[in-house]
Amino acid sequence: MRLIGTEELEHIALGASLLGAGGGGDPYIGKLMALGAIRDCGPARLIDASELADDALVVPIGMMGAPTVLAEKGIGSHDIEDLHEMVCEMYGREIDAFMCTEAGGVNSMMPLTAAARTGIPLVDADGMGRAFPELQMETMALGGVTASPCALVDEKGNRVTFRTADNRWLESLARAVTVEAGGNVSVCMYIMDGATCKRYSVLGTFSRCEKLGQTIRGAKREEDPAAFFFRETGALPLFAGKISDVERTVSGGFNRGSVTIRGAGEDQGRTARVIFQNENLAAYRDGALLATTPDLICLVDAATFLPVTTDRLRYGRRVLLIGLPCHPLWRTEGGLALVGPRYFGLDCDYIPLEERVRRLGDV
């Protein structure tokens, strides 16, 4: 167990916004929420999954909906309290640990906020190793864990519980409620015991985020910041340039759109395009695929390496397009069925990021 105070939080928030792969919500909003909780109630307790009893009640908590809406309306002041009460009532016992549904910006901050506000520990794990737009996209689902029962609340005081036939039904019913409730709600789902958490979740998420955050912040003090950044993060450089066009809509509770980048430096004369549905789904260079989901496709500021989320894309911004290999579970047949390119409507097979980069280098 270690404590997460405001300093650790700054690094975690930054690292999480990189793992958000463009999505996961504005990290600034999430960080403010968690900072407020730590200032009000003291540091959050982060525990390793190995510290969980096998029969512990582990409760992933997060937000559902369009991040741009969250940036406008914020989180309800009673959301965590309401969810805590609902889950305790559903299971007739106290929660042993909160968990993170996805390592994206807001959704990494929400469990930290819940842990700080309630005093309940947070387990150092998440269910994606990145962010994804739909709730059935959790590594626990690959281990047969169901998303339901799910508790959902909004800032108006509405409380909804779901026990659905399968995870896809939860996604569509909870999504319908999310849209109707104004576009953004708070949820607990994939509630499981400690043994299951240890076996089927992505472990070490918060520690990884913290290290990523430290790397980004530390890069500018290095002689060759870019070399340091790529070495320490394990990211692959895909493209460098300036944002020349952004298309964006909010539909069905998602941010959807694409960003076009005009090449600079080594990429002068070339054009890259990234399409997104909350998170970045695919990256193209002059029409050829550079990377697809489930690998992480991220944009970072060319000078500061600060992640640029899909809701912060701006014309003229100088960016680096980078890739990070996804968790090995996502590269299995079951993983690709849940989060592979075809699920998102892309007409291509999945080829691992490292392989695509190697092939394009050959040309």
Added chain:
Amino acid sequence: MRLIGTEELEHIALGASLLGAGGGGDPYIGKLMALGAIRDCGPARLIDASELADDALVVPIGMMGAPTVLAEKGIGSHDIEDLHEMVCEMYGREIDAFMCTEAGGVNSMMPLTAAARTGIPLVDADGMGRAFPELQMETMALGGVTASPCALVDEKGNRVTFRTADNRWLESLARAVTVEAGGNVSVCMYIMDGATCKRYSVLGTFSRCEKLGQTIRGAKREEDPAAFFFRETGALPLFAGKISDVERTVSGGFNRGSVTIRGAGEDQGRTARVIFQNENLAAYRDGALLATTPDLICLVDAATFLPVTTDRLRYGRRVLLIGLPCHPLWRTEGGLALVGPRYFGLDCDYIPLEERVRRLGDV
């Protein structure tokens, strides 16, 4: 207490389809459902509200969604069982009586079905004295009873519970789930104690339906069937003619549209038009209002007096347009705020049916 067998059921179903005011779902589908239950499990037990203990757990049960969808897909075989289990779990006790949310076709049959299948009595009451399209439109709401907690199930095995900030929020969130789940679901809501049921519901609904059904069936044996029908039912004749046009759409989980009737007999040369949203909302004669919600506007076959619901409107059918005064509670300020013409987007004040008919007669 008295038993409702197949003979009583036939009359009740018929009477309920008249009180459905064009909506409430196809009475035939609902009747088949209840007949099946009575044949499988024996008669349902109907009790008077006065037989309820003040602390009895009274559970209105019904369907939500577009009746045309129900006619296509039917009710799930586990819906009643699932709802029974969910409500018992929510309250930690057995249900003492089912109740009827609305006196419309399917929704009057669903509680009878539940009573027959489970052996739990059915209280002789409903929450509308007719049918209405939205779930906050219950007389119990006028007494401050809330619709939530609400249990909702569909035929796929999805179970959802709602505790909402108010009844309007339940209407919009549950409606969103209904649409997403395929257009028709089963629900329990306005769950209350016996004392509240006695005070705030419309009493004697099933007995009234039974009498209406007997009247419709008996009319043809009378010397002057029409005179008998109007005398026994208390209905006011508004217009007679032939259906010349039907416009219909399914949108947002509702049947919406209008029917045009070309006058015959005394109404020769005139045209009537009825607009509906599941139920008939307003009736016009040559552009002048004959009747509006919350009074009951019904179409019946000109020869048989059998009610014609909005999903059975057919070109060329000879019909009588009739009106029935609504329950006095709906004519209060609070009642009209919930179900008056302005709530449904009609730009007119409510004038009681009897008063409108008298005025038009004066002209």
